[in-house]
Each structure stands twice: as C-alpha cells, then as structure tokens.
Amino acid sequence: MAVDTEPGEHPDETEDTGDIAERPEPAGPVEPEPVAAVFTRGRVIAFVVALVVLAGVGVGYTLHAVKREDDKRYGGSGTAPGAAPLTLAGPRRLLFRSTESGPGYGHLATVAAADPGGARQVGDRTCDRVYAANGTALCLTVERGVIARNYALILDGTLHEVRRIELSGTPNRARLSASGRMASWTVFVYGDSYAASSFSTRTSILDTRTGDLVESLEDFAVTRDGKDVRTPDRNFWGVTFAADDNTFYATMSTANPTRTYLVRGDLKARSAVVLRDNVECPSLSPDGTRLVFKKKVSDDPRKPWRLNVLDLASGQETPLAETRSVDDQAIWLDDAAVAYDLPTGSGAGSDVWSVPADGGGAPTRLIAGAFSPAPLR
Amino acid sequence: MYLSSSRSQDTATGIGRTGPRTGAAITGNVIALGLVSLVTDISSEMVTAVMPVYLVAGLGLSILQFGFLDGLYSGVTVFLRLAGGHIADRFAARKTVAATGYGLSAVSKLGFPAVGASVPGIGTLLAVDRAGKGLRTAPRDALISLSSTPEAQGRAFGVHRALDTVGAFTGPLIAFMILSAVATAYDAVFVVSFCVGMVGLLMMVLFVRDRPTPAGESARTAASWRAGARLLRDAPFRRLCLCAALLGVATVSDAFVYLVLQRKLDIAAHWFPLLPLGTTGTYLLLAIPAGRLADRWGRRRMFLAGHAALGGVYMLLAGPFDGLALLVPTLMLHGVFYAMTDGVLMAAAGAGLPPALRTSGLAVLQTGQAAGRFVSSVAFGAAWTRWGPERAVVWSGAALACAVAVSLVVMGGARLRGR
Numbered sequence: 106m107a108v109d110t111e112p113g114e115h116p117d118e119t120e121d122t123g124d125i126a127e128r129p130e131p132a133g134p135v136e137p138e139p140v141a142a143v144f145t146r147g148r149v150i151a152f153v154v155a156l157v158v159l160a161g162v163g164v165g166y167t168l169h170a171v172k173r174e175d176d177k178r179y180g181g182s183g184t185a186p187g188a189a190p191l192t193l194a195g196p197r198r199l200l201f202r203s204t205e206s207g208p209g210y211g212h213l214a215t216v217a218a219a220d221p222g223g224a225r226q227v228g229d230r231t232c233d234r235v236y237a238a239n240g241t242a243l244c245l246t247v248e249r250g251v252i253a254r255n256y257a258l259i260l261d262g263t264l265h266e267v268r269r270i271e272l273s274g275t276p277n278r279a280r281l282s283a284s285g286r287m288a289s290w291t292v293f294v295y296g297d298s299y300a301a302s303s304f305s306t307r308t309s310i311l312d313t314r315t316g317d318l319v320e321s322l323e324d325f326a327v328t329r330d331g332k333d334v335r336t337p338d339r340n341f342w343g344v345t346f347a348a349d350d351n352t353f354y355a356t357m358s359t360a361n362p363t364r365t366y367l368v369r370g371d372l373k374a375r376s377a378v379v380l381r382d383n384v385e386c387p388s389l390s391p392d393g394t395r396l397v398f399k400k401k402v403s404d405d406p407r408k409p410w411r412l413n414v415l416d417l418a419s420g421q422e423t424p425l426a427e428t429r430s431v432d433d434q435a436i437w438l439d440d441a442a443v444a445y446d447l448p449t450g451s452g453a454g455s456d457v458w459s460v461p462a463d464g465g466g467a468p469t470r471l472i473a474g475a476f477s478p479a480p481l482r
Numbered sequence: 483m484y485l486s487s488s489r490s491q492d493t494a495t496g497i498g499r500t501g502p503r504t505g506a507a508i509t510g511n512v513i514a515l516g517l518v519s520l521v522t523d524i525s526s527e528m529v530t531a532v533m534p535v536y537l538v539a540g541l542g543l544s545i546l547q548f549g550f551l552d553g554l555y556s557g558v559t560v561f562l563r564l565a566g567g568h569i570a571d572r573f574a575a576r577k578t579v580a581a582t583g584y585g586l587s588a589v590s591k592l593g594f595p596a597v598g599a600s601v602p603g604i605g606t607l608l609a610v611d612r613a614g615k616g617l618r619t620a621p622r623d624a625l626i627s628l629s630s631t632p633e634a635q636g637r638a639f640g641v642h643r644a645l646d647t648v649g650a651f652t653g654p655l656i657a658f659m660i661l662s663a664v665a666t667a668y669d670a671v672f673v674v675s676f677c678v679g680m681v682g683l684l685m686m687v688l689f690v691r692d693r694p695t696p697a698g699e700s701a702r703t704a705a706s707w708r709a710g711a712r713l714l715r716d717a718p719f720r721r722l723c724l725c726a727a728l729l730g731v732a733t734v735s736d737a738f739v740y741l742v743l744q745r746k747l748d749i750a751a752h753w754f755p756l757l758p759l760g761t762t763g764t765y766l767l768l769a770i771p772a773g774r775l776a777d778r779w780g781r782r783r784m785f786l787a788g789h790a791a792l793g794g795v796y797m798l799l800a801g802p803f804d805g806l807a808l809l810v811p812t813l814m815l816h817g818v819f820y821a822m823t824d825g826v827l828m829a830a831a832g833a834g835l836p837p838a839l840r841t842s843g844l845a846v847l848q849t850g851q852a853a854g855r856f857v858s859s860v861a862f863g864a865a866w867t868r869w870g871p872e873r874a875v876v877w878s879g880a881a882l883a884c885a886v887a888v889s890l891v892v893m894g895g896a897r898l899r900g901r
Contacts (some may be wrong), residue, residue, distance in 0.1 A: 132620035144510060163677040167660060170854050220828045250662055253535070256754045259510060275538045295534035304538070337867035406541075406601040432542040 169197075176206075183474060184214070184227045191215060191228025193240050193262045196482045199444075202239050203375050204454045205474030213264065214345025215481065221457075221471045225374055236479045239264070241285030241313065244293075245276035257290050257386045259313055270318070273307055278434050279388065279477070282346035284313050287372070289344035289353070308341040308355065310372065319372070327357065327368060329379035334359075341368075343386035343434045347393055354380075354387045354396060365401065367415075384415065386434035388443070390462070394418065397425075397435045397443045397462060413447065414462050423464040434479055437462070446476045512638045514689040515622060516645030521682035522584055523646055526532050526611070527653020528593060528675045531755070532661060536668045540599040557708035559616035566617040567624075568710055569730025576621035576628075577692035578791055583618025584686055587611050589634020590681030595669035620845035621716055627832030627840055628693040635832045639825030640773020649764040653757060682802060689839055693837065710842040713835065717845065722831055722898050723850045725889040729789055732882035734796070734862050734875070736761065739816060742871045744798050747809060757813065764817020765824075772821040773829065781830035788822025791815045796879040800872055827851070838847065 153271055174275035183205030184369040193200070196217040203209045209227035213235060216225045232244035242260040249252055255272035257279075274292035278333040281288050291308045310319040319325075322341040336361040346353045351372045357379070358365045370377035387396040396422035399410040414423045425443070443457045457472040472478070570579040590610040597603025623639075630638035657671055664670045714720045740757040743749070747758070776784035795813040798808055828844060835843035858878075865874035 143689055143691050152684055152688050156681060159677040159680055163674040166673040167664060167667075167670040169672075170670035171664045174665055174667045249665060252658060252663075252752045252755065271752070275535060277542075293534075293538045297536075304534070407599075418801075 171250065177208040178206060179208060181206025182320055184225050186212055186227045186229050189226070191230070191264055192360050193237055193242060193264070193481055197408050197479050199472065200235060200242070200481050201457060201475040202232055202235055202471060203474060203476045205477045206454065209460065210391050214475070217253050218480070228264060230260070233276050233277050234477045236279045236281050236477070237481060238281040238479070239285035240284050241281060241287045244274070244281045244309065245279050245290055247276065255292065257288070257311075259288060259311070268313065268399060271309065277306065280344055280346065280434065282350050284350055284390070286312065287350050288313055289346070291342040291344070304340045304342045308344060310344065310353070322355065322370070324375070325370060326376045327379065328376070330365070345387050345389045345396070345434070347389060354389060356385045356387065366444055366470070367396070367398070381420070385410070388435050389439055390435065390437050392440050399431055399439065410441070412460070414464070425462070426466050427458065427460045427468045436480060438480055444471055444478050446478065460472055483603060484832050490732060495522055499602060508634070508638055508641050509629045511691055512734070514526060514625055514685060515629070516642040517617055517628055518584070518682045518690065519642065519687045520621070521678055521685065522587070524650025524653040524656060525591065525675045525679035525682060526587060527650055528657035528671055531654040531657040532668055532671050537604070539668075542692035546722045551561055551825065559612050560852065562613050562616040563845050566751045567620040567842040568707065570624065570841040571710070572620040572706070574692070576625050577686070577690055579682060580618045580621040580625065580831060581614070581686050583614040584683045586614030586617065590685055591672050591676040591679060594672045603632045606848040613816055615804060620843045623828045623832070624841035625692065627691065627828065627844070628837055633777060634835040635829035637824055638652040638773070638775035638819055639772065639829045642759060643825040644766055647769065648846055651762050654755065664822055685795065688859065703750070709722040709839060710846075712844065713839055713843050719834060721830060723847050723893050726847055727850035727854040728885045728888060729882075730858050732878060733792060733858055733887040734878050735859045738862055738866070739795065739799070742875060743809065743812060745871055746799070747805065755772070760809075760813030761816040761820065762793060764814045765820040768821035773825055774830060781826050781876065785826050786828055786886060786889055787822050788819050788826065791819040793879060794883055795819065796858035796875050796882065799876045880887070
C-alpha cells in the first residue's frame, strides 16, 4: 500500500560512492544544514487518500466484527430467559452458564440432572463463571465498559445478590464448600512481576457467614516435607473444600523451578502442606475420598493436561477416559462421574462433558452450549 | 489539523536555517517524526492495553508458562538495535531502516487474529513487534538529531517526545473504547491497530526526509564497524554511555513504581491501568520546556538533575505519606524525571556525534541504558520478593545516590556545561 501511493523520487538521496574519507568526522559542531521534511502537494494528496482508505478499513472491520460477535452469541435460536424466575431450590438439576447462541447467551440456566440433554430453563442473571451449593451461588462477572470491572457476587437461593467483592483480575475459577458457607475464587493478575508480559494468579477465600476474607493464599505459611516453602513467587489456584469448612485442597505453583503441587490447607491456622507434585485444579468427591484434577502430561501448549483421579488414602492416580486436554476445575456429578467443559471448537460456545471417575467408560456430551457446570443437589 | 500545522512548521524551517542564533526553530522533519511516533504509539498502546485480557481469554491457565520468553526477546532487541544502527549509518539509510521497523511492528498486529491461541505464534509476533521497535528507535532519533541545529537539539527532542507521549496517552483510551463497543472481538482492535500503524508508516515514507550524504563523503567507509567502535574512544561520549548505563541500573522500572503505589494506596484494580497516565501527562506538558531549558543550561547537567526527581519519587514511595499527598506528587515527579532525562539524553549525545555515525552512536547509548534498566528490573524484582517493596525502594534510592555521585565525578563538573 505504501509503495503504490508514493509519488516522486528523492532527488537528494543519491548515495555518494565516490572518494573515500579516511576517518569519521571529528566530533563537534561541524554540523551540516538540518534536514527539512518533504510536504509536496502530490505526497499530501497521496497521504490523504491512503488515510481515507485505512480509516474505511478500520471502521468497516470494526463494524463487521461487532456484527459477527453479536450473531455468534445472540443470533441463534437458543432458549430465551423465561418468565419463571430461576432458583437454586427444587429437584436435582445442573446449573451452568448458557453458551447457546441466542437471547440467553451468557445467562445462568439449569437442566434436569436426569435429562441433561433436555430443555433448559434460562434465568435473567449473567455470569462468566458460576458455582452453587446448598442454596448459595457464587457468580464471577465482568462488567464491561471503557474500563472493565470484575466482581465476585454471592447470590441467595433466588439468585439475588447478597454480597459483592471487586476482583483484582480476570475471573478464572469459582468454588463453594458443600455447605455453601465457604467461597473461593481465582483470578488472573497481569504484570505482577518484572517481566512485562508475565501473569500470575490470585486466589481468595471468603467466609460468607462471618464476612472474613482471605485476599490471597500467598500469605499462608506453606511447608513441604516439614520445611517452610519460602519461595516468594508462589501462585495458587483452584480451591476445593472439605466437609468441615476449614480444610481445603488447592494448586500451588512455583516459578523456579516451574512446578505445580497439590497442597492441603488449614484455613483457621492460615497454613498449608504440600502433598504431591503435578496436580492442578483439584476437586474433592462428595464422599471426600478422591480428587479429580488435571495433570500436566505434555509440553505441547495445545494439549498439556489429562484428567486424573487421585485416591487420597492410597495415593494412587487413575487417568480418566477423556483424552482431550481439559483446562477446567472438574465437578463431581455424584461419587461415580465427573463433568467439565470443553470449547465447542468454533464460535463462542462450549459444551459440558461427563466421564466415569474410575478410568473406564468413555466421555459423553452432557449439555451442548454450556459452561461452568455446578450440581444442584 | 495535521496538515496545516505541518505546513506552517515547514515554512518556519527557513527561519530556523537562517537564524540559528535565536535558535531554535523546529524543522518540519522533527514535527513529521513526532507525528509518526504519535500515531505509532497509538497503534502499539492499543495492543498493549488489550493483550493481557486477550491472552487470558485465548490461553487459559497455560499462560502461566508464558512469561519466561521475555528475556529471550530482550536479547534479540539489543542485537537488532545495534545492527540496525550500523546498517542505517553504513548505507546512509536511516529512513529506510526506521521505516522497516515501523512496518514490521504494523504488520505484526495483523498476525494476531491469524495465529489465534498458538503460544509459539503469539511469541513470534511479539518478537517481531519488538524487533521493529528495536530497529527503528536509533535511526529515528538520529533523524531528529540531524534535522535540528546543534543548539536546538534539546528542544527538537522535547517536541518529538511531547508528540510521542500524546500517542501513549490516547492509545489505551482508544483501545478500551473499541473494546467496550465490540466486547470480545479482539481482532477488531488488532486490525484497527494495524491501520493506525500503516498511517504512521506512510507518514514516515512520504514526509520524512533523510539527511543527504554530503558530496565527498562516503557513508560506507565512514561508518564501518571499526569507526563505530572508535566512537567509544571519544571520551565525552564514552562517559555519557557509562553514566546512562549506571543510572539505568538505579532506575526502577515504571511497572514497579505503579505496583508500589498500588500497594501503598490500596488502589482498586480497575484504576490501576490509569496510573501511567499521571506520569505521561506530566511528561507531555514538560517535555518541550525541559528540552529548551536543557539547551540553555547544559543537557548533561539537565540529565543528571532529572535523576533528583527520580530520587524524589523514591523518597515519596519510602516515606510516610498516604492518599493523594503520595499519589499526585509521585506521579508528577515521575513525569518530571522523564521530561528531564529521556529526550535530553539523546540531545546530549546527538550533537557531539559525527553525522555519519550518529545512528550507531545513539544505538550504543540506548543499548547501554536499556541494559542498565534490565539489570535494575531483575535486581528490584529479587529485592522485592526478598525484603518487600519498601526496602527495595530504599535500596534503589541508595543505588541512585551512588550512581549520581559517580556520574558527577565521571562527567566532571566543568564538562557538564558543555554540549
């Protein structure tokens, strides 16, 4: 484009290949005449024409992108938010964020646990990630605007907001204890380090009964084999709570060396111990005996993880039948099966899949057009 | 608006040429280069602003393994800066090398929608963008220097940096406005950034004129590698490079300054991206006056004195102040520091370097300063994690005091006034 519109030559820019100057000019005020710019009529016209073309391309593409995104999300014939309000009470269901293209995109929705492929009920509230337990929901949401603001919302059984906490980064993981009392979330924080394009995570735990907030698990004392882990560049993500509302499991990573660990934390004591290597996004089974987690199995950034189940008593790991790489904190549908989301492949959509927790069977698609599932028991 | 101001500036050039005593007219070339930087900065700041969200959305948790690629790119940039400076001098092709740099950065923006969520793809594009920046900086500064009289170097760089900063100011705002309109259609931001980058490139190609090689001078010979290396035998230039590197080691990177502020003030996360605007705004207002003052008062002296402002920033960060009494003066002094040092350093070196080697010289100087700042980042990061932000700032202040003291001795009191 630049070449086409450049008229004329640079008569001044001929290179002199003639005689040889033996040494560089001496430093000092031997200064040739300063150089002026070229503002010829032809060039100005060429520039204005190019400016108009480029402005047209920029504006046109932006309008196209807006329409494309709108169509992708809202253009389909997916279920619309219904007249009846969505609640957490009632028969066994699955709660999720609907990613079905249509008027309900991004809204919370439920399907019957017995018939997850059946009709969905879509509510009014929108969340980017959600979890629910025992009549309480945790909703991580991004309020877009000139500056995007991120919030964690605690919702009651009718999905009304009871508490709002501003987040310091982009939402990533959300989990509640089975009683619904303890809430935890993980966000991405950008630029916490000296290398300009570095990311870190920050994981918080909120006691919804007392309002006590642990802003970052990085403040907890962590021991490994009885010794303090002093590495300051620790990151935590993916908390899952035990039934006592005090014990939790989470991922801890260290940058040097680049490792991930499973830690078991004690909220009251503000401490944690390292249990083993290479465990990310653990999720505790309802009976409290096993963790489903993602294990790093490859350095290929397109498919680094494989879902595994860890038996806490024996320490035995069992790879699950899902061979695709899952970047999610899986949930337990019951003591025999787990569920997780995977991108649909194209568009803004994702599907919720399920696989048996014993390593057998095969993955099945549970809900099409759904993200961030949570069982309503 | 652009055209009329440029034209009037261009006609003013004649006055500048005939009256170098009063000084100091700014040639159309400097204005044009400033506008190129302004537009290019809008283009790159747009991408910088959305990159974190874009990477998180596309890569999920796997981005945690992303940061360490950074160090590698810095090495590539250093090499390209030196090589670009040499080539620009050797073939008297400052404009071509700079335009190549602007072009590389512009084209890299289009690559992002194409590579999607591929980590090696994104890494390559970030490297290409930085390569472009590494290539263009020294020849651009050499062009600014060559487009101005020796007496007006400080003012010329002041004008250029002021325009440049306008771009840094508006870029993120435009990006966030586009994003609020298109939600997650990041490709729109990249395409607009590409278009804006092309406008900058076109302005460079169409309106900026390189310095013609004077008759009887062969750039190719004058600008051999050996001649470039010989520059460092010139004592004032060598001392300036040494001091710039040394002071660079004691200069805490912007990101850390804002992080310390955020921690002390407990600033809500969504305001954090606005902190740099405080520095940029002050820099924008003071760049030209600081440049003029430097021309009169001595550029080296000004460059050193600017580090007193940085010392003030450290004192505020380590001191007992809180709230607006901390925030406002810190950001203002940070802007004063940039106004007194950034363009002023180039101006201090520019007029003393032989025209045929000016790009190489500026590239060496910038590399020295960048190396110093890289050391500073690593050291400050380590000090922060070990002792916490307050003590890290105190140590930086001590390092700065030493660096300034050494620089005073190295540059020498009398010499500070020269050039």
